[in-house]
Amino acid sequence: MNGIHDLGGMHGLGPINPEQNEPVFHEDWEKRAFGLFAATFVFTGYTVDEFRHYIEKIPPAHYLEGSYYEHWLYSFEGALIKYGHITRDELDARIAQLQSGGH
Amino acid sequence: MLLTPEIVPGLVATGASARVAHHVAPRFRVGDRVRVRNHNPDTHCRLPGYLRGKLGTVEQDYGVFAFPDTHAHNLGEKPQHVYSVRFTARELWGPSSPDRDTLRVDVWDDYMDLD
Numbered sequence: 001m002n003g004i005h006d007l008g009g010m011h012g013l014g015p016i017n018p019e020q021n022e023p024v025f026h027e028d029w030e031k032r033a034f035g036l037f038a039a040t041f042v043f044t045g046y047t048v049d050e051f052r053h054y055i056e057k058i059p060p061a062h063y064l065e066g067s068y069y070e071h072w073l074y075s076f077e078g079a080l081i082k083y084g085h086i087t088r089d090e091l092d093a094r095i096a097q098l099q100s101g102g103h
Numbered sequence: 104m105l106l107t108p109e110i111v112p113g114l115v116a117t118g119a120s121a122r123v124a125h126h127v128a129p130r131f132r133v134g135d136r137v138r139v140r141n142h143n144p145d146t147h148c149r150l151p152g153y154l155r156g157k158l159g160t161v162e163q164d165y166g167v168f169a170f171p172d173t174h175a176h177n178l179g180e181k182p183q184h185v186y187s188v189r190f191t192a193r194e195l196w197g198p199s200s201p202d203r204d205t206l207r208v209d210v211w212d213d214y215m216d217l218d
Contacts, residue, residue: 048119056147
């Protein structure tokens with residue numbers, strides 16, 4: 001699909017400035033997101049291409065504002081919902097719970 | 104399938120590589136002039152949009168990989184060769200581009216035809 005992920009050759013996005021001595025992870029939660037790739041790969045049986053397709057389906061504005069591992073998280077959610085491990089309602093309820101200060 | 108500790112290192116090292124062991128004849132050889140198809144599905148594909156319709160030269164054959172368009176949608180591996188294809192900046196971005204600049208892109212067999 002020719003969505004916002006296909007940024008190659010697009011004007012106006014500014015220079016690419018690689019971070020000096022970039023750490024593997026910028027936030028602690030990113031370590032858990034990385035680990036979830038192996039877990040969801042095994043549980044759902046999806047392919048790396050299907051993993052990428054869920055990232056393509058991120059709403060365009062969210063895609064541009066989201067970080068690398070946020071994209072991964074969005075993909076895991078898509079796969080876990082598709083394969084019936086969680087429902088959209090369960091995910092939304094959990095997000096609401098966390099936003100209201102719950103654990 | 105359960106996630107066990109011995110699965111993890113291989114998965115992390117390869118990034119769940121889509122390379123497959125099938126023997127499939129390549130459709131192109133190094134040096135072939137190829138035209139990228141105007142391929143624009145609303146499903147998954149790994150052809151950068153800026154390559155559609157462009158003319159390039161095959162530089163290297165990487166071997167056989169699963170085809171993203173089918174593999175992403177549970178439609179099988181459709182194993183085929185992936186190549187490094189060289190495009191001139193002028194072919195991609197027009198006559199204002201530097202005339203010595205080139206770009207190499209990994210392109211699947213099914214995304215192109217002999218020119």
